[in-house]
Amino acid sequence: xxTVTTQDIQPLDxxxxxxxxxxxxxxxxxxxxxxxxxxxxxxxxxxFRAGIWKPRTMPGGFEGVGDIGLEWLQRVKRETGMLIAxxxxxxxxxNAALAAGIDILWIGARTTANPFxxxxxxxxxxxxxxxxxxxxxxxxxxxxLWIGAIQRILNxxxxxxxxxxxxxxxxxxxxxxxxxxxxxxxxxxxxxxxxTILCDPSHIGGKRDLVYPLAQQALDMGFDGLxxxxxxxxxxxxxxxxxxxxxxxxxxxLDRLIIRSGVPVEDELxxxxxxxxxxxxxxxxxxxxxxxxxxxxxxxKKTHNLRVVQPHRYQDVxxxxxxxxxxxxxxxxxxxxxMQAIHEESVRQQIGF
Ligand code: PEP
Ligand code: MN
Numbered sequence: 001x002x003t004v005t006t007q008d009i010q011p012l013d014x015x016x017x018x019x020x021x022x023x024x025x026x027x028x029x030x031x032x033x034x035x036x037x038x039x040x041x042x043x044x045x046x047x048f049r050a051g052i053w054k055p056r057t058m059p060g061g062f063e064g065v066g067d068i069g070l071e072w073l074q075r076v077k078r079e080t081g082m083l084i085a086x087x088x089x090x091x092x093x094x095n096a097a098l099a100a101g102i103d104i105l106w107i108g109a110r111t112t113a114n115p116f117x118x119x120x121x122x123x124x125x126x127x128x129x130x131x132x133x134x135x136x137x138x139x140x141x142x143x144x145l146w147i148g149a150i151q152r153i154l155n156x157x158x159x160x161x162x163x164x165x166x167x168x169x170x171x172x173x174x175x176x177x178x179x180x181x182x183x184x185x186x187x188x189x190x191x192x193x194x195x196t197i198l199c200d201p202s203h204i205g206g207k208r209d210l211v212y213p214l215a216q217q218a219l220d221m222g223f224d225g226l227x228x229x230x231x232x233x234x235x236x237x238x239x240x241x242x243x244x245x246x247x248x249x250x251x252x253x254l255d256r257l258i259i260r261s262g263v264p265v266e267d268e269l270x271x272x273x274x275x276x277x278x279x280x281x282x283x284x285x286x287x288x289x290x291x292x293x294x295x296x297x298x299x300x301k302k303t304h305n306l307r308v309v310q311p312h313r314y315q316d317v318x319x320x321x322x323x324x325x326x327x328x329x330x331x332x333x334x335x336x337x338x339m340q341a342i343h344e345e346s347v348r349q350q351i352g353f
Contacts, residue, residue, distance in 0.1 A: 003191045004158070010159045012132055012196040012224075013084075016115065017044065018259065019198060019225025021085055022250055023049035024232075025240035026183040027069040032074060036232040037053075041080035043254075048073075048082040049102065049227060053093050054239055055110045061311065062238040070100040085134070089117065098131065106134040106227075109166055109203075112149045113138035121176035122152040132160040134227075141168040141181050143188060150195075155270065162196035163188060164227055165218075167204035172285060177243070179208020179281070180214075181272040189222065189313030198295060202229040202243045211245055212253045219257060221270060228253070290342065290350050308350045314343060 012019065022040050027033040027050040037048050052069030054062060073084045085104035088094050089111045097105055111117050112135055125133070133153050138145045146163065153161050165185040167178025189197055201214030215226050231237045234244035245253065301308055318339055325335035 003094070006341050009161060009192065009195055011194055012160055012162050014047070014196075014225075016225065017198070018219060018223070018257075019047070020045055020254065021047040021049050021198070021225070021227040021245075022230045023085075024051075024237065025049045025229045025244060026054055026064055026203075026238055027072055028062075028065065029236050030072045030075070032302075033069070033072040034079070036230060036247060037076040037080055037082060039232060040230060040250070041082055043247060043251045045250075046082055048076055048080070048087060049085040049106075049229075050076075050199040050229065051087045051239075053087060053089060055089060055108050056239070057110075057116070058146050060343060066326075067096055070096060070102070073102065074100055077103075077195045091120055091124040094121060095215065098128055102131075103131045103132060106164065107136060107153075109136045109298060111140045112136055113140060113142075113145060115145075115148060115152075118149045118152045123154040125153060125156045126156050127157070129157050131158065133158055134162045134164050136164045136200070137184065139169045141179075141184055143184050146184075148269065148308065150192075162198060162214075162224075163192075164200050165204075165223070166199045166200040172286070176204055176210070178204050180204050181278055183271065183278060185223075186221075186271050186274070196224045198227050200227040202227070202245070203241070205225055206232070206243050208243060208249070211243070215253060216257055219259060224265075252344060287342070291346065294346040294349045295352065300350065301350065309347055317343070 022045045024032065024036050033050055040048060050069070050073060052064045052066060052073070054064035055218060056063055076082060077084050083103040085106055086097060086102055087108050088097055088105045094105065107118070107121065111121070117276060125131070135146065135150050135153065138149070150161055150163065164183070165180070167176060167180045168184075170179040184197075185197060188195070199215070199218030201211050201218060203216050205211055211228060215228065218226060228250060229240060229244045230247050230250045231244040232246065234241055234246060237244050298308065318336070321339050322332050322335055326332060
């Protein structure tokens with residue numbers, strides 16, 4: 001596993017604990033940007049985020065207002081005194097954002113995953129060591145890719161670099177839009193104890209109701225702060241509508257957050273429990289996939305007038321799984337119990353057709 005080799009990494013120059021960055025997923029109009037920023041500023045938020053170049057997974061989504069948004073962000077800075085953060089993905093974005101005096105640039109998950117893009121970004125940042133860079137985790141759960149992206153920025157001479165945990169893409173239906181896999185940011189913290197690591201509960205949860213519990217969980221786990229999406233009219237937001245909350249709701253989230261001091265950042269028990277949670281999460285996803293295949297088999301058997309239970313097949317499966325379990329040092333009695341339960345449910349699912 002890689003680690004950041006530079007000794008120069010600095011905690012972010014932001015005296016807040018926890019650091020709170022809030023603002024809309026996207027700046028959509030000058031009015032929406034200003035209205036949101038002013039409401040956030042009035043409740044004490046000092047760092048404003050808004051995307052103006054939006055990487056959308058599918059073409060046809062709202063791709064941001066582009067360079068004109070820089071003027072709106074400058075206006076926010078002038079009129080509220082907030083620090084301004086926006087996402088950059090190309091050399092053109094960086095040059096435009098730096099020329100506009102944007103304080104904090106963040107690298108989005110899709111960009112962090114691409115070392116060519118990261119190197120271009122790092123090259124464009126050479127000589128701009130006053131800017132703060134936040135590197136979101138890559139879309140895929142690969143700690144080395146995340147560390148590699150951070151290292152490229154540090155190699156360019158930028159020392160104010162932080163990380164943002166926003167979860168990892170996963171196929172299928174899940175509670176979270178982006179699977180948190182907390183052990184990955186934990187490992188980053190273990191390796192880079194001085195780095196500022198924030199959590200983005202909006203993109204992890206993907207739903208308004210999940211913002212508060214995820215934010216509290218992140219603080220309890222020792223994250224240094226939060227990046228939360230807030231929009232003055234979330235229902236009509238042009239991107240990430242389901243996860244954005246009004247400034248008023250954000251205030252209620254922040255007011256409810258309990259800041260516990262002295263929670264050990266590397267709490268071994270929390271780390272182990274999180275691994276158990278992650279394993280269970282995977283187990284359930286695999287079980288759901290297996291039952292869906294079972295239903296397809298059930299349909300096939302029905303169409304071809306075959307019996308649902310074919311004892312030879314079950315005996316073969318059991319023998320094979322017991323042998324495999326033994327190779328993995330699992331107790332045979334336990335494997336048998338689990339396989340029987342799975343088989344029973346599988347038959348029930350097949351009969352359902
Ligand atoms: C965002 O912050 O709006 C965004 C696009 O984030 P991510 O790169 O985490 O998807
Ligand atoms: Mn977003």
